[in-house]
Amino acid sequence: MPRPDPAEVFELTEAGQVTSPTQQTHFASRYVDGSTIDWLREEAAERERTHVQRSQYGVRGLLLPWFDAVQMWLVVILTGVGIGLTGGWLDVLVKWLGDLREGRCSYGFFYNQVACCSGVTPGEACLEWRTWSEFLGVRVILAQSLLHSFVYVSLAVAFAGSAAVLVKSYAPYAFHTGIPEIKAILGGYVLTSFLTPWTLLIKALGLALAVASGLSLGKEGPLVHVSCCMAYLLSRFFKQFRNSEAQQRKLLAAAAAAGVSVAFGSPLGGVLFGLEELDTFANESEVMWRGFVASAVAAVSLQWVNPFGTSKLVLFQVTNGSDTWRAFELIPWVGLGVFGGVLGSLLIKLNVEAALYRRNNALHEWPVLEVVGASAITAAISYLIVFSRVQASELVANLFQECDPTKIDYHGLCNPSAMWENVFLLILTAALKVLLTAWTFGMMVPAGIFLPTIAIGACLGRAVGLLTQGLQRAYPSAWIFLSCPPDPSVRCVSPGFYAVIGASAMLGGVTRMTISLVIILFELTGALSHVLPIMISVMISKWVGDAIGKDGGIYAVWIAMRGYPWLPPVDFHDKGETGAQLMRPVERLVVIEDDRETVADLAGMLNDHDFHGFPVVHRHEFLGFITRDKLRLAITPLLAEDATSGRPRRCVFSQRSPCNPEEAVDLTGLLEEAVLHLRQEVPKELVVSMFQKLNLRQIIFTSGGKLRGMVTKTDVVALLTCNFPHTGALPSGPRRAWE
Amino acid sequence: MPRPDPAEVFELTEAGQVTSPTQQTHFASRYVDGSTIDWLREEAAERERTHVQRSQYGVRGLLLPWFDAVQMWLVVILTGVGIGLTGGWLDVLVKWLGDLREGRCSYGFFYNQVACCSGVTPGEACLEWRTWSEFLGVRVILAQSLLHSFVYVSLAVAFAGSAAVLVKSYAPYAFHTGIPEIKAILGGYVLTSFLTPWTLLIKALGLALAVASGLSLGKEGPLVHVSCCMAYLLSRFFKQFRNSEAQQRKLLAAAAAAGVSVAFGSPLGGVLFGLEELDTFANESEVMWRGFVASAVAAVSLQWVNPFGTSKLVLFQVTNGSDTWRAFELIPWVGLGVFGGVLGSLLIKLNVEAALYRRNNALHEWPVLEVVGASAITAAISYLIVFSRVQASELVANLFQECDPTKIDYHGLCNPSAMWENVFLLILTAALKVLLTAWTFGMMVPAGIFLPTIAIGACLGRAVGLLTQGLQRAYPSAWIFLSCPPDPSVRCVSPGFYAVIGASAMLGGVTRMTISLVIILFELTGALSHVLPIMISVMISKWVGDAIGKDGGIYAVWIAMRGYPWLPPVDFHDKGETGAQLMRPVERLVVIEDDRETVADLAGMLNDHDFHGFPVVHRHEFLGFITRDKLRLAITPLLAEDATSGRPRRCVFSQRSPCNPEEAVDLTGLLEEAVLHLRQEVPKELVVSMFQKLNLRQIIFTSGGKLRGMVTKTDVVALLTCNFPHTGALPSGPRRAWE
Structure with missing residues (x-):
């Protein structure tokens, strides 16, 4: 069976350009909102396009690919x-x-x-x-x-x-x-x-x-x-x-x-x-x-x-970044990592509860009112608590800063005699921010979760830093602090850096990112010499977070709640099941029979089912896969011809059926080129990992050439998100959330 | 066809533990040096192993997986x-x-x-x-x-x-x-x-x-x-x-x-x-x-x-890293990027030529003598040229350093009146190092290419920096230098940082790495504020290098010269070919016929061919794939039985052939679970990308259930490395290089 002529397929994909209104409609609606694209097919189309370009003669053939790149x-x-x-x-x-x-x-x-x-x-x-x-x-x-x-x-x-x-x-x-x-x-x-x-x-x-x-x-x-x-x-x-x-x-x-x-x-x-x-x-x-x-x-x-007038990219410059750190500091830092993991999971949980409450409540009909109320409460609370009155970014910048006698003290944060007050205020600020953030993230305003998370973590980290510093100052000769310089006027513990560690731990717990987080924090603070403690805290908080809630972070949770067909990059392990248990068996599939169905039959099939494609078989033997759009595009004119001639023609998909043009139309060229088949004995986790790695839309299962079943991306997403109790709780995009 | 009992397969993979000497041999030689592992099969075995562990009852079932993780x-x-x-x-x-x-x-x-x-x-x-x-x-x-x-x-x-x-x-x-x-x-x-x-x-x-x-x-x-x-x-x-x-x-x-x-x-x-x-x-x-x-x-x-006594990880600390940079500096930096790309490609080319010369020459019989000679020449040259007398790492550290009147001047590098001498010396050092490195990398000693490359780039970068600084000092009022501070005592151009840029450009040209290179340079120097120029120079040198020689960097070149079966991660684009052109067609495959071959036939087949596995068909219809080792392991006892009974039995691989134990043995369970089939019309580049992404060892092509052909990893590697003229020039590992 020859591969279809590239120019022909190119025509097809370029059809959107043709002015014929029916074809236009076909292509404008090639993918409607809410569907999933077929990567293999998209890439095949792109491949055909570049082939056509390169096979052009003369200057055109040279310039067209170059224009594309430009x-x-x-x-x-x-x-x-x-x-x-x-x-x-x-x-x-x-x-x-x-x-x-x-x-x-x-x-x-x-x-x-x-x-x-x-x-x-x-x-x-x-x-x-x-x-x-x-x-x-x-x-x-x-x-x-x-x-x-x-x-x-x-x-x-x-x-x-x-x-x-x-x-x-x-x-x-x-x-x-x-x-x-x-x-x-x-x-x-x-x-x-x-x-x-x-x-x-x-x-x-x-x-x-x-x-x-x-x-x-x-x-x-x-x-x-x-x-x-x-x-x-x-x-x-x-x-x-x-x-x-x-x-x-x-x-x-x-x-x-x-x-x-x-x-x-x-x-x-x-x-x-x-x-x-x-x-x-x-x-x-x-x-x-x-x-x-x-x-x-x-x-x-x-x-x-240069919005900040510093002509630097580093937003929250950590001063004295070249300070070395001591081994005993790993104890509070590991503690912060654990705490970040726990609190991060808690924040995700609270946020999910808030979203569900909003959805199942009269609130979702009055989103603007909700925002107004929340902002009034937030503003009132923030005005009362000194640390949160400023913008969160300013608060974070100050918390990351070390105490420096030559600079203005930020709200008495560096006053050693006010340690307990400061610790109390910092913890209070963090606690309030957890509650406010859990509610705010999901309201009818643009909202990111990074900065509040950093602020919460920075407050807690600074509090732990102040406590450690206080302890060290109170017992400078304890054996654990022997690595500190003997001169009490030299700083041993740097609470500002504890704030950075707290922020990384909190971010690790909420987003479950690892390396990119370390790099971001790194570029954010310029604390190059402290990359190891940052790595360790992110590692620990991710471990703890993953151990507590197997949710994969706040973004994965929201994707699941919205029900988007997204494959989480988890390592799925089956319990010995095979593809046969995952697939939809052939009896439950809508299948096109070669040389049996008429053009009108296929048109009816397209109307009855909204699957994005259909397997084609010849007496149970698998011939190929045909997508809905290609099929519709091909049979629309044929349907009109049949209607005028009054002679329904059969559709033929393989060379083995004799194809008399009076009685049959040859649709062999419509079969997808790239279709994956597997044996149904293949382990379930291999099927899942193929979907993850190759971005597939379906896999066909055959056995000895016979069609046995099919698995689609939707099936795999459902399998992977079945552990999360609120999958699809906020369905079909944000519009429904308040309509 | 049921999936084989996990315990059975576990037995199989654990067979190496069994003390029977014949089985031991089988498993010790499961993979010999020079072969390629089958990832799908390895992962299947691992899966079975964990299933067996988890299905154990009681404490054992809980502890075994935990022990594994520990x-x-x-x-x-x-x-x-x-x-x-x-x-x-x-x-x-x-x-x-x-x-x-x-x-x-x-x-x-x-x-x-x-x-x-x-x-x-x-x-x-x-x-x-x-x-x-x-x-x-x-x-x-x-x-x-x-x-x-x-x-x-x-x-x-x-x-x-x-x-x-x-x-x-x-x-x-x-x-x-x-x-x-x-x-x-x-x-x-x-x-x-x-x-x-x-x-x-x-x-x-x-x-x-x-x-x-x-x-x-x-x-x-x-x-x-x-x-x-x-x-x-x-x-x-x-x-x-x-x-x-x-x-x-x-x-x-x-x-x-x-x-x-x-x-x-x-x-x-x-x-x-x-x-x-x-x-x-x-x-x-x-x-x-x-x-x-x-x-x-x-x-x-x-x-x-703490080998350097600095208690820091940053090896080549760049001083004054917080200096900002000016837009006009992008011109020399882009120049360095281009130059790094060109010189990097040249270094690769020289290195390949040196390796080929060594191989085709009497030299390869006297590797120790070669090393002795090369080290004598290197030492003599290095002793004469002041910059290369110290260890390369010390040289690099000094080149990365800014001039600081309070510190000792490194060999007059900071003497403004000796600019031309310094530039000449630096370029000479770089040129000599290019030649020496091209020869040294491949001799009979452990040798890395990173540090010499950094040294070459740092010399050139410092030279360009000195020239730029000289130009700026000579014409401080030229419009291009207007962004410099008007006070001539304030430094505008930092030649030390040019050395960093030169090093990154050179590394980009030689290794063709991108992000990891930026991060490494970054952690190496602590020059956080200069991340953008480093990114830009790495980008440009990689572009230029890739444009000059499509070799993929020094490591890919050596892999190709050695002929290792490694799939370069290149984006392969075909010219409209399909899998049919890539595959070995069924006529040229060694195929096992279901229900036809006797145990002895299969043993003979194993002796005659050293393929790692064979497709199994039933009258052209594809049944599955069986690996050499599984087959050998299974038929060895059967062969002995047949020899004693004197009745050769046929081998059956599917339920459809009646299996009388007197006349036939059922080997259905030996078929691989995970085998990928594709239609032969699939585009060639999709086949290649599947091998790249899934780490496959073979893909089977079927059409309507009939076996059409097969592609193995070796075929794909040959396809991807066919552009490099010296593929396999230094075959079968280093041993042959001098024997």
């Missing part, structure tokens, strides 16, 4: 530049909105506090920046205090409320973090409405408002989503991406890496995130390469905007 | 500790041997210079360390000079010669870097003699001697080899690893990561190296996890030994 790199680089600039300007916007909650610049409304005071020499008081009470001329202390808290809370509510209104009215997919959806999309899920220009705009704007409102959320995940929207938007200008879902996904993977790169100022972290979290990367070095470039470009662009 | 982690951790300590002590040994070439400690022969002078307060002259002329009381300048050069060269020759003698006499596999072999082994190649305890000992000892001799080689690759030998040695104590080549390879991957971690003091780099260079990692998070732990443990152990 277009691809153009999209990658523009996405990098775009997300770098967007990220930078969002930071500026958030800073301005955040500062607006405390006061305004006397000579211009649109200056933030830093810009407003940039003319003042360091050390002098900045008179140009006025708090609201100064600006409005309120002099009574009580009135000042009331005014401040009123403005603080009401602006928070206004920001959060408008973010929620924007999201609800214009782009419902712009809520939440977006990373679960991106993981699902990169795995082959189709969700076009998640990547529209509107979503891009609303998510970016809503994100700035939500972060500025002081809700317990971060900008990291949403920035990845924004980056993917950009890449999608740019890719729509080029035919090669419009026509190939696979090519598009490779771009999206690079865009996601660029998003992480900007979110954390961590270009390497972006690439590693792509490698570890987005499986698309691991398979092709070419894709990793694009991610590398996109990350680097994005970081350069971000550095060019 | 054993595994024990090996991982012990390997980490072992390689960390070994690496640390090797450094100490090398330092002592290297210092011995210049003098000795007056109060103890076994102290190196640093240890000898440790009692002296900084700033004072160290009188305890005596050069040879001081020690021997030579006072005439000329005689001193002659004595020094004589000792320098003759000790170099002695060290290198004894390394070569050790390697040649005791462990021929201990020569070269070892990374190509490890990549091949991790891909499934069997080369047990590469991992023996003798190889471990000789490689470690020889490495110290070779490095101390001042030959142009590094310790990085060989340390990875040593680490793998350790893991192999430790794993032999546990049955689960002895019986499973796949499990062993997973351990080796972790060990390799630990080796890199120790070689560069770069625990994250080790994990990343595993991820990027050793494909085994990408497939299983569990394996990556082990690499993570092994790397961390190894780094902690190394830090505990």
Whole structure:
């Protein structure tokens, strides 16, 4: 059986370009939202396209592939530049909105506090920046205090409320973090409405408002989503991406890496995130390469905007990073690792409970009201507790800082006599943030979970650091502290670094990432000399987290709750079952019989069933697999011919049936080229691992040439997520969540 | 057809334990050196083993899997500790041997210079360390000079010669870097003699001697080899690893990561190296996890030994790492990237030519003499050129250093008036090192290529940095330098950092690694703020290198020259061919016919052909695949029975043939469970990518149930390496290279 002529298949995949309205419809609806793409088929189409290009004669044959490459790199680089600039300007916007909650610049409304005071020499008081009470001329202390808290809370509510209104009215997919959806999309899920220009705009704007409102959320995940929207938007200008879902996904993977790169100022972290979290990367070095470039470009662009005025990428610079550490410190650090694993699992559990409660409650009909209420409560609590009044990123930066007598002490954190107060306040802040974050992550605003997690971990870590330091100062001669320098004025324990360890442990517990996390933390803090303790704490917290809840981290939990067809990269172990137990046996399959069914029969079959393809057999013998779309495209004209001629023709799929053109149509060329068969005795776990590694949509089981059954991706996803009790609890995307 | 009883298969794989001598032979020779393991089969055996364990009743069923895990982690951790300590002590040994070439400690022969002078307060002259002329009381300048050069060269020759003698006499596999072999082994190649305890000992000892001799080689690759030998040695104590080549390879991957971690003091780099260079990692998070732990443990152990007395892991600390960089500097850096790509390809080419010349020449009969000659020449040249007289690592450390008026100037490198002399010397050093390295890498001593490459790149980078600095100082007001601080006393261009960039570019060109390289350089230098320029230079040099020579880096070239069955992770693109063009058609296959061949026929078949397995058909219809070893194991007793009874029996492989025990034996249970079939119309590139992703040994092509052909890993390797002209030029391991 010859391979179909490449030009023919090319026609087919390019059919979207043909102006015939029926064909247009066919191809526009090639994948509807909620379906899964067929990687093998997509790649075959892409292969045919490049073959056609290369087989062109003369200059055209040379230039066409080159144009393709140029277009691809153009999209990658523009996405990098775009997300770098967007990220930078969002930071500026958030800073301005955040500062607006405390006061305004006397000579211009649109200056933030830093810009407003940039003319003042360091050390002098900045008179140009006025708090609201100064600006409005309120002099009574009580009135000042009331005014401040009123403005603080009401602006928070206004920001959060408008973010929620924007999201609800214009782009419902712009809520939440977006990373679960991106993981699902990169795995082959189709969700076009998640990547529209509107979503891009609303998510970016809503994100700035939500972060500025002081809700317990971060900008990291949403920035990845924004980056993917950009890449999608740019890719729509080029035919090669419009026509190939696979090519598009490779771009999206690079865009996601660029998003992480900007979110954390961590270009390497972006690439590693792509490698570890987005499986698309691991398979092709070419894709990793694009991610590398996109990350680097994005970081350069971000550095060019220079939102923090430090001309550095390192966000939370750890001072005295060159300090060495002592062996006894491993004890509190291991403790923090264990604690991070436990608390991380608890946070995931609370978050799931909150999501389920919201869903099963009247609340889900009033998402904006919920956001307003939550932001009011958050603002009120934050205003009362001194550490959480500032932006979470500022809090983290201060917690990571070592005490330095030459610098201003942050709310008395370095006062050795106030140790117990500080520890109490830090633990209180962490506990409140756990509750607030568990509720906030899932509300109708763009929200990332990274920054709150870092903040919680940093509070706890700093508390442990303060306790260790106190212990060491109280008993400097205990044998465990003998490795400390004898001079009491030299610092032995660095509580700031304990905050970094706490943050890594907490992140490990919540996201269950490993290497990319270490790299991100590393680039975030510049604490190169402390890479080992960071690695150890991440390792331990992941171990503990995985031991407590076999959920695979917060993103895997949300993917499962949404019911996306995403294969978790777990090592599945069967108990001796074979593929035969997993497959849908042939009796329960809808099968096309060679040389038996008429064109009209097949049309009826297409109407009756919405499977994405059908196995073709000849008296139980497996001939091949045909996809729904190819079949529909092929029989639509034949159906019309049969209707006019009045003679129904049989459909023939193999050379062995004689094919008289009067009585039969030859559809042999429609069979998929790449179909995997296995024997049904194959172990179940091998079937699962093939789906994981090859991104398959189905595997056919044959035995001695006879069709025995079939397994689809959906079956495997169901198998892998059956342990999680709330699988599919928030079905069919966010829209249903409040409609 | 029921799946065979797990216990039965377990019996089979455990047969190596049975004391029967014939069975023992079978299993000892299950894989001979030079063959390839079958991953699917290995994993199936492992699966059966764990099933048997878990299905045990009572405490045994609980404890056995737990013991397995404990054993595994024990090996991982012990390997980490072992390689960390070994690496640390090797450094100490090398330092002592290297210092011995210049003098000795007056109060103890076994102290190196640093240890000898440790009692002296900084700033004072160290009188305890005596050069040879001081020690021997030579006072005439000329005689001193002659004595020094004589000792320098003759000790170099002695060290290198004894390394070569050790390697040649005791462990021929201990020569070269070892990374190509490890990549091949991790891909499934069997080369047990590469991992023996003798190889471990000789490689470690020889490495110290070779490095101390001042030959142009590094310790990085060989340390990875040593680490793998350790893991192999430790794993032999546990049955689960002895019986499973796949499990062993997973351990080796972790060990390799630990080796890199120790070689560069770069625990994250080790994990990343595993991820990027050793494909085994990408497939299983569990394996990556082990690499993570092994790397961390190894780094902690190394830090505990503290060979450099700095109690830091960062080997070549870049001072003033917090300096920002200016946009115009991208021009020289991009230039360095391009240059690194070109020079890297050139170095690979020269190295290949040198290897071929050695092979086709009388030289290969006198490997020790060659090493002696090369070390004499290297030592003589190095002694004359001031920059290369010290160990390469010391040179690199000095080149990476910024000029600091408070520190001692390294050979006038910071003297602004001697710019041209310095540039000339640096370029000369680099050029000589290229030639020496191209020759040395492949001689009969343990030799890594990382450090020489870094040294070459650092020389060139520093030269470019000096030129740029000179240009900026000469024309400080040119528009391109306007971003520099106006005060001429403030440094604008940091030549030390140019050396780092040069090193990364050169490494990118030679190894074609990307992310792991950036991370390693990063941990090596601590230059966190300069991650972007490093990324960019690595990117560009890889692009340029790949454009010039499609060889995939030095390791891939050596694998191809050796002819190891390793699948390069390239993106293969066909020109429209299908699997039919790649497969060996059924007419040229050796096939077992169901119910036709007698036991004796099969035994004869096993003797006549050395294929690792045979397809089984029933009148052209494909039934399954049977491996050579299973078949041999099964028919050996049957053959004896038939010989005694005198009645030859037929072999039956499917239920459809009636199986009368008098006339036939049922071998149905021997068919492999996991066999992949595809249609022969499947595109060639999909077949290749399946081999790459699933680590297959063969794929069967069927059509309508009939066997059409088969593709094996060897065919795919031949396809992928056909572009490289010297494939298999140094066949069958190192032994043949000189015998």
